[in-house]
Amino acid sequence: MxxxxxxxxxxxxxxxxxxxxxxxxxxxxxxxxxxxxxxxxxxxxxxxxxxxxxxxxxxxxxxxxxxDALVAYEAAGGPRPDLEAGVDIAALHREMVIEAAEETGFLASHHMLDHDAATIDAVREVERLRRSGQEAGWSDLLQLKIARSALQFLSDKTGTAEWVIEQYLRDVAYYLAxxxxxxxxxxxxxxxxxxxxxxxxxxxxxxxxxxxxxxxxxxxxxxxxxxxxxxxxxxxxxxxxxxxxxxxxxxxxxxxxxxxxxxxxxxxxxxxxxxxxxxxxxxxxxxxxxxxxxxxxxxxxxxxxxxxxxxxxxxxxxxxxxxxxxxxxxxxxxx
Missing domain, CATH: 3.40.50.1820 (Alpha/Beta hydrolase fold, catalytic domain)
Structure with missing residues (x-):
């Protein structure tokens, strides 16, 4: 059977x-x-x-x-690049948060207005390239700022606590990386x-x-x-x-x-x-x-x-x- x-x-x-x-x-x-x-x-x-x-x-x-493996990993220094696989677990996690937020209507340039003009211009340029179908990524610092804003947006949009969203997506990123x-x-x-x-x-x-x-x-x-x-x-x-x-x-x-x-x-x-x-x-x-x-x-x-x-x-x-x-x-x- x-x-x-x-x-x-x-x-x-x-x-x-x-x-x-x-x-x-x-x-x-x-x-x-x-x-x-x-x-x-x-x-x-x-x-x-x-x-x-x-x-x-x-x-x-x-x-x-x-x-247990995740606890041991974080105790040894927390999210950091996996040099063998070449994957940064923290960056992968942030990318997942941003992508999930974008699916529900998040646009970084509209939700980071409290940042300086240079930061907003950099965000808009990446968004412009992506809209045109070109490959474009965020710098580490910019990705971190956008992910924080995206997480808050996603929490407000879905009614799910930020820490819950972080835990779900972090563990997926950890498994993948x-x-x-x-x-x-x-x-x-x-x-x-x-x-x-x-x-x-x-x-x-x-x-x-x-x-x-x-x-x-x-x-x-x-x-x-x-x-x-x-x-x-x-x-x-x-x-x-x-x-x-x-x-x-x-x-x-x-x-x-x-x-x-x-x-x-x-x-x-x-x-x-x-x-x-x-x-x-x-x-x-x-x-x-x-x-x-x-x-x-x-x-x-x-x-x-x-x-x-x-x-x-x-x-x-x-x-x-x-x-x-x-x-x-x-x-x-x-x-």
Whole structure:
């Protein structure tokens, strides 16, 4: 039977004071899994599907390791260039903040009027070059100033606290830029895929949330032997951001135009990829995404949701019948 692979996002680590022995970790992961499946069960009911097959679910838990790696990284000096990869994590983070704000109407030259004339002129020149289709970037100092203004704008526009926005986008930038963290996370996902295969589930449906959508896209570029993907589902995803797409693994690295993962073999008549977004979700602020990946609308189905509890909540995303329905259909195809 087809298995479900649930790939979580950031800030899922356990509190250290509660203990992290294997039994505690297993109980914690079981609780997280129930949250996802609870949302999916509601979506199945609303879409007219049967029960959720909880016994074929795999939850690669990397939350503790990623959080510990980030703490160690910052304790060693905080965000700084990764000399091996040539990527400045802090600059990548600021670029993500600016791009997200621009998507919601931010124009730096209109929101930095308290700065000196030379700064405003430099901002306007970069904006002019970008409008004409030319490559133009900000100096480090200018990018820092613009990012601060963009973060405040984005917070005011979406009603999300600035520190929340910073944390979400910082962790995505950290994953993309730090090779060690990326390999660590990918190791967890690959082992879960291999376990599913060894348990007799050669076909999987990948359901990913938030940072997990970036993690999952990377993982689909290098599947273990004997594993195929029937459906890819993303929720609350930052994959709409150009800077994220440029740093994904797989074909056309460095390009803003990336392919739908070729490792997906969809059910006939069903989408290859379902992408869910709530317009209030600051992580998925750039939406829809079908036109941003080669394969286009025929391969990716964007689904706009309204999450009643919290715009970024995974259980709310999965309770939408238009998101849960394709998952149920993909599961039913091999019965």
């Amino acid at each position: 087809t298995a479900l692979l649930l790939v979580h996002g950031r800030s899922q680590q356990m509190a250290k004071e509660l203990g992290r022995d294997q039994d505690a970790v297993d109980r914690y992961v079981a609780g997280k899994t129930r949250t996802w499946l609870g949302g999916l069960a509601r979506g199945f009911v609303l879409s007219g599907a049967g029960p959720v097959p909880a016994d074929v679910t795999y939850f690669p838990f990397y939350g503790n390791d990623l959080a 730090d090779r060690g963290a990326r390999d660590l996370v990918q190791g967890h996902v690959r082992r879960s895929m291999e376990q599913a295969r060894d348990d007799g589930h050669g076909e999987i449906i990948v359901i990913a949330h938030s940072l997990g959508t970036v993690v999952a896209y990377d993982a689909l570029d290098d599947l273990p032997e004997g594993v195929t993907v029937r459906l890819f589902v993303t929720a609350g995803s930052p994959l709409g951001q150009k800077v994220v797409r440029r740093n994904l693994r797989g074909p056309d690295v460095g390009s803003e135009r990336r392919p739908v993962p070729r490792s997906i073999t969809p059910v006939a008549g069903q989408p290859t990829w379902v992408n869910a977004y709530d317009v209030r979700d600051v992580v998925a602020v750039i939406h829809p995404i079908a036109h941003l990946f080669s394969g286009g609308d025929a391969s990716i189905r964007d689904e706009r949701t309204h999450n009643p509890l919290y715009p970024h909540a995974i259980d709310d995303y999965l309770s939408d019948p238009d998101v849960a329905g394709p998952i149920a259909q993909a599961l039913a195809a091999d019965r």
